[in-house]
Amino acid sequence: MKSLESILANHPFFEDLKKEFLELITGCASNVCFKAGEFIHRQHADADRFYVIRQGKVALELCPPGRNPITLQTVNEGEILGWAWLVPPYHWHCDAQAVELTRAIALDGKCLRKKCQEDHDFGFELLSRILPILGQRMEATQIQLLDIYGSQQKN
Amino acid sequence: MNPINSDPVVPELLKIHRVIREAEDTFTLDLLPPDKTQSEYSPGQFNMLYAFGVGDVPISISGRSSQSGGWLHTIREVGTVTRALHRLKKGQTIGVRGPFGKGWPVDLAKGKDVVILAGGIGLAPLRPVLEQIQSHRDHYGNVSLLYGARMPDGLLFSQDRETWRGRNGIQVKVTVDTGDRDWRGNVGVVTHLIDRVKFDSLQTIAMVCGPEVMMRYSVRELQRFGVPTNQIFISMERNMKCAVGFCGHCQFGPSFICKDGPVFDYPSIQPFLEVREL
Ligand SMILES: Cc1cc2nc3c(=O)[nH]c(=O)nc-3n(C[C@H](O)[C@H](O)[C@H](O)COP(=O)(O)OP(=O)(O)OC[C@H]3O[C@@H](n4cnc5c(N)ncnc54)[C@H](O)[C@@H]3O)c2cc1C
């Protein structure tokens, strides 16, 4: 069986991460598995975890009052799920539901925050990996808002 | 490819063999050819379809019908003419001029990897490319289709996508902008699919078709993955009248979309794409 450390080391998000940092992260990690249809987190609940997806697909959903839930994005193998553990008041912004059997490594948010505070180099390294992903997701949302497949204004 | 009529501004009357419903607002007209030899075309070319008494619009050829032997045109209803075309029934007649324009670089792509990015109705002009690749699969390296639509019920050609994926080893990835609880596939922008498929960026020909905004983002992402811009091709849309380079209606920078396009290599039109008023 693979150790948590070697699973993390082989995940694209942690590619080329220094061994000492990997050890810090492994100290906050545990293996988790979600069945298809199972909620990984619910909107407004405490965001105490950060997930590194190893296999499967997760739908990020919003449930506007009185309307059916809509999926805004899916997160797949090789990607990460959740940034709300980094930003007060540490509450999830949406629901996350496993679309299919999903295996992930869960990282304890509190534990990671503590290690980031104690070792700023580690904190900087982690943020430098998370921020570009947040940037890409923000841009993806902007493109979705443009409704690029809708009617063209100019022809 | 020669137009069906020796005078390219005179429409040929073709009978509708079938109307296929593809999605809520999208349908395919299967046109009976007057003579089977007259339905030659290159992938990416278009015809001018004339709804009598209403007007004509440029519509890409989306394939050849296995039933009628004639052209297929897949049309999204957006306004006056496309709405009139949608009202037509089997057995009725429309006016057709074409095929016109320069299509996709299917020959240039031989021996290379191919990445096809399609958005919404943009899959229609690319379907003949996938069919051509499918029938000469060993001439191409890794081939992928990345296809995005607004909602799951707007996704086109599900049977074809299964065939391309199944028998021909084409990597097919699909995504929608917004999903519902019944949708088990990907949700997110089409550009997000690029890193899920295998291709050698320097040896890749990319073909992109969809709304202009989608194409801009797609080109930028392809560049980020190292695909040289002169290996990226996009299909442009502008209003047309004559479709043969006479009237200037479709002028875009120094080019006429009808005659010099609609498919262009990216560097040749990039400067004009960045001009706001064009
Ligand atoms: C080379 C070429 C190939 C094309 N191939 C296809 C094809 O295979 N299938 C197809 O459905 N269309 C295709 N089009 C687009 C098609 O020609 C237009 O949708 C059509 O001209 C619209 O005419 P209309 O009279 O129905 O709409 P109009 O009455 O002219 O417009 C009504 C509304 O629709 C919007 N609109 C106009 N054109 C488009 C468009 N392209 N997309 C979204 N909204 C639009 C307008 O901004 C307006 O708000 C192609 C265009 C070109 C230039």
Ligand code: FES
């Ligand atoms: S439509 Fe007349 S020049 Fe292109």
